[in-house]
Amino acid sequence: MERLIESAAFRDVIGRFASGITVVATLGDGGRPAGLACQSFASLSLDPPLIMLCVGKSSTSWPTIEAAGRFAVSVLAEEQRDVCAALGRPGPDKFAGIDWRASERGTVHLGGALATVDCELEAVHEAGDHYVVTGRVTELAARDDGSPLLYFRSAYAAGAF
Numbered sequence: 001m002e003r004l005i006e007s008a009a010f011r012d013v014i015g016r017f018a019s020g021i022t023v024v025a026t027l028g029d030g031g032r033p034a035g036l037a038c039q040s041f042a043s044l045s046l047d048p049p050l051i052m053l054c055v056g057k058s059s060t061s062w063p064t065i066e067a068a069g070r071f072a073v074s075v076l077a078e079e080q081r082d083v084c085a086a087l088g089r090p091g092p093d094k095f096a097g098i099d100w101r102a103s104e105r106g107t108v109h110l111g112g113a114l115a116t117v118d119c120e121l122e123a124v125h126e127a128g129d130h131y132v133v134t135g136r137v138t139e140l141a142a143r144d145d146g147s148p149l150l151y152f153r154s155a156y157a158a159g160a161f
Contacts, residue, residue, distance in 0.1 A: 011154070012153075015152070015153045015154050016152070016153060018150050018151065018152040018157060019039045019040070019041075019150065019151050019152075020039070020041070020075060020076070020148045020149065020150060020151075021037060021038070021039050021076045021084050021148075021149045021150070021151055022037070022038045022039070022041045022053070022073045022074060022075050022076060023035050023036070023037055023038070023073070023074045023076060023083065023084070023087050023110055023113075024036055024038050024041075024053060024055070024065060024071050024072070024073050025065070025071060025072055025074070025087075025100070025107065025108035025110070026064070026065050026068040026070055026071040026072065026106065026107050026108055027068065027102055027106050027107065027108060028064040028065075028067075028068060029064075031102065033094075033095045033100060033102075033108045034061045034064035034065055034068075034108075035061055035065070035087050035094065035095070035108055036055065036059050036061040036062065036065075036087055036088070037084050037087040037088035038053050038054070038055065038073075039151050040053055040054035040130075041053045041073060044134060048136060048137075049136065049137035050122060050134050050135065050136055050137065051073065051117060051119060051134070051135050051137060052132060052133065052134050052135075053073065053132075053133050053135070054127070054130045054131065054132055054133070055130060055131045055133055056129060056130055056131075057126075057129055057130060057131060058129075060090050061094075062131070066121065066124065068106065068121075069120065069121045070105060070106055070107055070118070070119065070120050070121060070138075071107055071118075071119055071121070071135065072103060072105075072107035072108055072109055072116050072117065072118045072119070073116070073117045073119065073135075074108075074109060074110040074113035074115070074116050075113055075114045075115040075116070075117075075148065076110075076113060076114070076148070076149040077112055077113060077114050077146045077147065077148065077149060078146065078147040078148060078149050078150075078158050079112070079149075080110075080112055080113070080149055081149060081156055083098055083110060083112075084149060084156075086098055095108075098110065099111030099112060103118060103139075105118050105138065105139065109141075113143075114142065114143060114146050114148060115140070115141065115142040115143070116139075116140070116141045116142075117135075117137055117139075117140055118137070118138045118139035118140075119135025119136060119137055119138060120135065120136045120138055121133070121135060121136075122134040122135055122136045
């Protein structure tokens with residue numbers, strides 16, 4: 001017999017896994033940036049180079065990113081909590097006051113990010129209330145210093161590295 005798992009208990013237990021926070025973003029119609037905060041991100045394959053991320057089906061930014069067929073994943077630095085908060089909520093202009101630039105590939109790179117991974121959309125799979133997205137890596141960049149912005153037990157956290 002299948003046991004019912006309550007949402008609150010699931011969130012509490014899974015929240016004990018610390019994760020980094022990223023922003024997934026691209027340029028939409030008219031060159032306007034579209035993006036979302038994402039903590040479900042991981043490398044998937046070295047050959048070919050693929051990443052995966054999970055996006056909630058309720059995201060209002062995802063349709064623009066999916067339609068573009070390309071995106072950048074910016075790995076947030078510890079000091080970018082405000083960026084995470086801005087990109088983690090719905091709204092017409094989430095990028096107001098955010099340091100960003102358009103890449104040559106038509107994606108959005110965030111100033112101050114620890115790393116940026118440019119991708120072409122490879123596949124999208126439905127999984128419960130999320131989409132599991134794979135991206136083919138087309139370009140990489142990273143800075144040499146800084147610490148990651150982490151999420152642990154439903155709050156921001158910092159680690160010493």
